[in-house]
Amino acid sequence: MSRLVVQDVNKCVGCMSCMFACSRRFGEGGLAKSAIHVASIGGVERGFKVVVCRGCEDPSCAAVCPTRALVRRKGGGVILNAQKCIGCGNCARACPIGAVMWDYESNKPIICVHCGYCTSYCPYNVLALSR
Amino acid sequence: MAVLGSLSRVLYIDLTGKKYWVEDRSDLFEEYLGGVGVAVKLLEEELPRNADPLEPENVIVLAVGPFNGLYPTASKTVALFKSPHTGNLGESHAGGRSAIAIRLAGYGAIVIKGASDLPVWVSVQGDRVFFRDARALWGMTSSHTVGRIIREVEPGSGLRTIMRIGRAGERMVSYANVITETYRHFGRLGLGAVFGSKKLKALVVTGRSSIPVADRKAYREAYDKIFKLIVESPLMKKYHDIGTPVNVLHLNELGALPSINLLQSRLETAGRISGEYLAEKYLGRRVSCAHCPVACIHLAVLREPYEEEPYFYKTTFVGYDYEPIYALGAMLGAREPEGLLKLIDVVEAYGLDAMTTGVVLAWATEAYKRGVITREDLGGVELDWGNYEAYIEAAKRIVEQPTELYKAMARGVMYASERFGGRDFALSFSGNEMAGYHTGPAAYLTYAFGARHSHLDSAGYSLDQRTIGKSLPPGEVVNRLYEEEAWRQVLSSLVVCFFAREIYKPEVVAEALKPVGFDLSVDDLVKLGKKIFREKYRLKIREGFNPEGVAFPKRIFETPTPHGLLSPEYMEKAKREYVALIKRVTAEQG
Ligand code: SF4
Ligand code: SF4
Ligand code: SF4
Numbered sequence: 001m002s003r004l005v006v007q008d009v010n011k012c013v014g015c016m017s018c019m020f021a022c023s024r025r026f027g028e029g030g031l032a033k034s035a036i037h038v039a040s041i042g043g044v045e046r047g048f049k050v051v052v053c054r055g056c057e058d059p060s061c062a063a064v065c066p067t068r069a070l071v072r073r074k075g076g077g078v079i080l081n082a083q084k085c086i087g088c089g090n091c092a093r094a095c096p097i098g099a100v101m102w103d104y105e106s107n108k109p110i111i112c113v114h115c116g117y118c119t120s121y122c123p124y125n126v127l128a129l130s131r
Numbered sequence: 132m133a134v135l136g137s138l139s140r141v142l143y144i145d146l147t148g149k150k151y152w153v154e155d156r157s158d159l160f161e162e163y164l165g166g167v168g169v170a171v172k173l174l175e176e177e178l179p180r181n182a183d184p185l186e187p188e189n190v191i192v193l194a195v196g197p198f199n200g201l202y203p204t205a206s207k208t209v210a211l212f213k214s215p216h217t218g219n220l221g222e223s224h225a226g227g228r229s230a231i232a233i234r235l236a237g238y239g240a241i242v243i244k245g246a247s248d249l250p251v252w253v254s255v256q257g258d259r260v261f262f263r264d265a266r267a268l269w270g271m272t273s274s275h276t277v278g279r280i281i282r283e284v285e286p287g288s289g290l291r292t293i294m295r296i297g298r299a300g301e302r303m304v305s306y307a308n309v310i311t312e313t314y315r316h317f318g319r320l321g322l323g324a325v326f327g328s329k330k331l332k333a334l335v336v337t338g339r340s341s342i343p344v345a346d347r348k349a350y351r352e353a354y355d356k357i358f359k360l361i362v363e364s365p366l367m368k369k370y371h372d373i374g375t376p377v378n379v380l381h382l383n384e385l386g387a388l389p390s391i392n393l394l395q396s397r398l399e400t401a402g403r404i405s406g407e408y409l410a411e412k413y414l415g416r417r418v419s420c421a422h423c424p425v426a427c428i429h430l431a432v433l434r435e436p437y438e439e440e441p442y443f444y445k446t447t448f449v450g451y452d453y454e455p456i457y458a459l460g461a462m463l464g465a466r467e468p469e470g471l472l473k474l475i476d477v478v479e480a481y482g483l484d485a486m487t488t489g490v491v492l493a494w495a496t497e498a499y500k501r502g503v504i505t506r507e508d509l510g511g512v513e514l515d516w517g518n519y520e521a522y523i524e525a526a527k528r529i530v531e532q533p534t535e536l537y538k539a540m541a542r543g544v545m546y547a548s549e550r551f552g553g554r555d556f557a558l559s560f561s562g563n564e565m566a567g568y569h570t571g572p573a574a575y576l577t578y579a580f581g582a583r584h585s586h587l588d589s590a591g592y593s594l595d596q597r598t599i600g601k602s603l604p605p606g607e608v609v610n611r612l613y614e615e616e617a618w619r620q621v622l623s624s625l626v627v628c629f630f631a632r633e634i635y636k637p638e639v640v641a642e643a644l645k646p647v648g649f650d651l652s653v654d655d656l657v658k659l660g661k662k663i664f665r666e667k668y669r670l671k672i673r674e675g676f677n678p679e680g681v682a683f684p685k686r687i688f689e690t691p692t693p694h695g696l697l698s699p700e701y702m703e704k705a706k707r708e709y710v711a712l713i714k715r716v717t718a719e720q721g
Contacts (some may be wrong), residue, residue, distance in 0.1 A: 013426035015419035016231070017203065017358075024354065027347025029201035030235050031290065031339050039289025043279070043313060044418045045430055045448035105341060123362050123424045 001075030002129045003055040004114045011124045012048040014038055021121040022112075032105050035112040037098070050126060053077055053099040053112035061091035061100050061109075070111070080111040133648040134345045135160050138197060138239040141173065144253060144260060146329050147187060147245030151260040156239070164649070165196025165239055166626035167222065168663040170211040173242055174220075175670050184215035184321070185303055185328040187246035194240040196626040197647050199230040199422075200342050201350070203358050204631040206230050206420040209623055213674065214320035214584075215328075216305040216487075216543055217562035220671045221320035222583040225294075226420035226628060227312035229336070232292040236338025243329070252295075252333035254285055257340070265332040272298055273480040274310050277333060287337030295333035296323040297482025299530045303327045304541040306487035306564075310479070314428050314450035315420065318484050319563065319585035350646035357643060360634045362424055370427035370630050371417070375453035376406025378567075379461070385596070385693045387570040390461040391516055392493035392556060393686050396569045403467050404460040406453070413468060415448060420628070427630060433472045449476045457567030458489025463496065463522055470519025477523050481530050487543060488529065490564035492522055494544045495536075498553040508536035508551070555685040560584075561676070569687070571595030571694035572705060573608050579681045580709045582616055582667050586629060589616035599693045605705035609712055613664075620663035621656050661716070668717050678710040 022034040037051040055076030062070040062078045069084035070091060087107040092100040101110040116129035139157040144150075159169045170192040177190040191212045198205030208229040214221030233241060236257050243253075247262075250269040254261040268277050274297035281293050292311050299307035300323030307323030308316045317323075326332070344350040361367050369377055382388040383401035390398040402408060415432035419425060430448045437443040449472045459478065460471045478485050496514040498504045506513070510533055512524050525537075532538045539547040544564055548557035558565040560578035566587055568574045573591030581588025589612040603611075618637070619629070627635050635643075637653040644651055651659070668676075688697050 013417055013419040014421075015424050015426060016421045017424045020200075020203075020422055023341065024351060027344065027351060029342030029344060029350070031200075031231075032235075032341035037289055042282070045313070045416060047416065104339065121358065121424075124426075
């Protein structure tokens, strides 16, 4: 299965179009549901970091989930079974790159599903789907 | 029904009592959408008649609208306040992350009242507001440093706005800016001085909420249509590639580039400060406002060697745009970009408005050369066209105000020229310094009568350029400006960036409002724009704006424009038309 990748972070202009796209998958505006995080690396003049799920083969987030709400996804990364999730936040703390975002509205993690919807909204080809 | 969600929530912050509360103002958002429409009403409610702009009674309203957080390039926040620079309504728009942060923190507007006894910064994190001790930051020379410090101690990296002032705001220079995210500004009319008078060093806002819509499918469709238009439009590409400085060469060729205090409308060295030249030799990075794919913000890299240490450099990123290049470059007779970039950086660090500062320095240079002011008045600074060391020194003194002249210059050219002389070549219009277009009559009418006195109002410069070779009757010019300006009230209520105004045409706006639950036809929208226009002028007039009192500085009639030499009679006629328009519109009922 395909995975989302950051091709060249130096091209990122910090427009957040990808973040908004990710939230919009559910037909909502705003950023509460976004699994992507873009932030400057200490002032916009230095450039940006684009934090997205790496699609780990052996994901740390799943390893620490007490309820097995996170199951390994074929081809890397995880799938969230929201029913099982108790909102403990272990997964978010365990991800070393901070790619498990938090949805404060539902008090559950936001897990990237590697659908690639965001890639068509990145005008600078920072994001892509690799097979 | 409009799905306002949290948009209708207004956060009130009282700096005197260190209190805050939220009120639901669906009434206003339903009637006026948001942004400038709602802000006019909130200011009208809160601002006492004839308030002193630098006293605690002044009020700051920051407002966003129904498109922020929902559609691309809806990335601006509108600030309304009483301007210490013109003594009238102040309006300023800024991008960066300000609009997204306010909307996603769960507010449609923030109203700041009163004044703190000690320097503070205020941090808004969703529903909670913190008043933080800013004594250690007060007096810090550089607004960059202030931003850097707050960045370290406040949460919400990537999702927050940090609006702050520099020394100019603290010292209440009447045209001090508020800077957001380093390279965007609430410019021109002195919001920074109002922050300073309230001892408010910075305002941080963080949020990450969702925004519900009435029709999810229609929303995604409307979004895709607009996004596609924006990324494929050659118009937006121009902002991305060279950026607004693409205007330098163009206006220079036209003979519309105000240079050397408008003694000329062309500059020999324009090529060296042009967007093309800067992009080729200095451009280091392009960045964007939040939720805008355009990335028009151009940052130059300035590498300065340290004299005492070999192979040791100070590397600075300097944001540049057309207007700072006009005001701090062409108006001061720049011959090369380095001095200009250094001056932009200093002006930025102190939090001065670049356009106003440039016009003030240009006036002072001419006044000095003509003997209207002396070397002593200037504290020994030898102002001369193209002498950037002197300009940098003078800019610092405008902030520190060591002599009477600098004190006067800290209040703009109108004030300084009334005190020291040289009114004929003081390029002020209704108390506000001119923008960078010596294109013809329409530009000057907008400088003098415009509804904002920033952001070029109804784009008279553009009308001028479209009508070169023709002479429109004054009444027609005024009418066309009115139509444009009224529509811009809609755009700045939504609130979208004016650079995307060709994308957000009336039909597109009406279509995009539907999924949000606003059922407004193009006709309704046009009417709404006129209504907001009317309400704004009513407030302006209430606060003392006198259209009849508008006067044009003599200099604009002495230097040819692309329409030839402007005729004072024509401008007088056009002025009468504008006065009549304002009278007619503000008297309308409804
Ligand atoms: S927050 Fe939910 S998914 Fe994450 S570790 Fe806890 S239970 Fe598992
Ligand atoms: S859409 Fe692309 S350029 Fe914009 S923030 Fe995301 S990764 Fe960066
Ligand atoms: S066009 Fe430029 S100023 Fe306007 S929102 Fe986009 S990046 Fe900001």
